[in-house]
Amino acid sequence: MTFPAPLTGVVPPVCTPLTPDREVDVPSLTRLVDHLLEAGVDALFVLGTSSEAAYLTDRQRRLVVETVVGHVSGGVPVLAGAIDMTTPRVLDHVRYVTDAGADAVVVTAPFYTPTHPAEIARHYRLVAARSPVPVLAYDLPVSVHSKLGAELVLELAAEGTLAGLKDSSGDLGGFRAVVTGARADPAVSGFSVLTGSELLVDSALAMGADGAVPGLANVDPAGYVRLDRLCREGDWEGARGEQERLCSLFGMVRVGDGGRMGGSSSAIGAFKAGLCLRGVIACAATAEPQVPLSAEEVAGVGKFLAGAGLL
Template sequence: MSLSAPLRGVVPPVCTPLDHRGDIDTASLARLVEHLIAGGVHGLFALGSTSEVAYLTDAQRATALKTVVDTAAGRVPVLAGVIDTTTARVVEHARAAADLGADALVATAPFYTRTHPAEIAGHFRRLRASVDLPLFAYDIPVAVHSKLDPALVRALAEDGTLAGLKDSSGDEGGLRRLLVELGGRGGRTQGPAPAFSVLTGSELTVDAALLAGADGVVPGIGNVDPAGYVRLYEAARAGDWTLAAKEQERLVGLFTMVDVGPEADMGRSSSALGSFKAALRLLGVIECGDTAFPQIQLSADSVAGVAERLSAAGLPPVR
C-alpha cells in the first residue's frame, strides 16, 4: 500500500518469533502481526533491532519479511529494515525487500569503519537511487557509532532522498534540534520538508516527542501493548495531554520488564528482547519466548517478573 506523507502514528518494530531450534516460527509471526493490527497500529517495521535482524541469516530475513507482508495484506504499510555494514550489502537487502513487497525501506548509516558525513550522504543517496521505495533513516549511534546531523538530515529530506527518520539515539535534545531544523512544532507543514516523517524510538517519552512535533513512535514494547501506544497517540493528536501522560506513565511501568534479567547474568539486549517475547508468549500470541543465539534466555524467575508487570499494566497473562 502507498505510504501517507508523512507516515504518522504507531509503527512497532515487529519481534521475530523463533522456535527452540532457532528457526523462524511463521505461524507465531503471523499471529503477532494480527495482534498488532488488531491493536490499531498504523504500520509495521519488520527487520529492525527488536526483530533481531542482526542475528538472522539472509534466508531468515526473507522468511520473516514475506510473512509480515503476506499477513498484513495491504492493511497497513510494511517498512523493511535493510540494515548492514556497507552500501553494496544494503542495496542487496533493499532489492530483496522490494521484491518481497515492502512498502518502504529503513537503513542506518554504514558502519564497522568510521564514516564521514559526505560518505553517509552518499550511502543514502545511492540506496534511494538503486531502489524506488521511500527510504527512512535509522539513527542509532549506539550500534553504528555515528549520529546523524540535523543539517544533513534536512538536506537529504529536501532533495527527496529520505522520506523520514526513526530516532533511536536516546538524545532527546538532539531530537528536538532535528524538529526545529525541519521547521519546528506548528511549522512543519511550511518547513523545508513538509512530507518528512520523524518517528521517535523512545518508548518512555512519546508524549513529549509528539508535543514537540514528532509524527509518531516505533516502540519495541508496542509488540506487547500496541493498543496502549495507539491510545497515547490518539490522545496526543486530540490535544488531550493529560490522558496522553496517563497512558505514557502506565507504559513506563510496563517497560520495566526490560530489566527482569539480572545484569550480572546477561546482556541488556537478552533481557529486553527476552522480556518482550516472554510477554507475548504469556499473552498467548507466540509459542516460544526464545531469543537468537548467543543471547541468553530468561530464567523462570525472570519470566515471572514479566508476568507481574503485565498484570500490573492491565494485561493479565493467559498462560
C-alpha cells in the same frame, strides 16, 4: 500500497518469533501481526532491532518480510530494515525486501569501519537512487557508532533522498532540531519524524513528531495506540497517565540479571516472554548468542504485565 507522507501514528518494530531450534516461527509471526493490527496500529516495521535483524540469516530475513507483507495484504504500510555494514550489502537487502513487497526501507549509517559524515551522506544518496521505495534513516548510534546530525538529516530530506527518520539516538535535543527544522522548511514537507523511545512518546508528539516506533508496542500495542490518540486529541493529562503506565510496564526490560546477560538479551527476552504470557507467540526463544531468561525472570515479566492490567 502508496506510502503516506508523512507516516504518522504507532509503528511497532515487530519482534521475530522463533522456534526452540531458532527458526522463524511463521504461525506465531502471523498471530503477532494480527495482535498488532487488531489494536489499531498504523504501520509495521520488520527487521529492526526488536526484530533481532542483526541475528537473522539472509534467508530468515526474507522469510520475515514475505510472511508479514503477505499476511497484511496491503492493509497497512510495511517498512523493512535494510541494515548492513556497507552500501553494496544494503542494496542487496533493499532488493529482496522490495521484491517481497515492502513499502519503504529503513537504513542505518554504514558501520564497522569509522565513517565520515560525507560518506554517510553518500551512502544514503546511493541507496535512495537505487531503491524503488522511500528510504527512512535509522539513527542508532549505540549500534553503528555514528550519530546522524540534524543538519545532515534535514539536508537529505530537503533534496528528497530521505522520506523520514526513526530516531533511537536518545538525543532529545537533536531530535527536536529535526522536528523544528522539518516544520520550518517547505522543502521538507511530508518528511516523517518518528521517535524510537518507549518512554517519551507524549513528549515527542507534543514537540511535533509524527509518530513512534516503540519496541514495547509488541506487548501492549493498544496502550500505545491509546497514547497516540490522546495526544492527537489534545488530552495531555490523559496522555501523561497512559505514558506513565507504559513507563512502569517498560521496567520488564530490566528483569534479566545483568551479571550473566546483556541488555539486549534482557529486553528482547522480556518482550518475547510477555508475548508468550499473553498467548500471542508459542516460544520466547531469542536468537543466539543471546542468553535466555530464567523461569524466575519470566515470572518477573508476568508481574509487570499484571501490574499494567495485561493478564
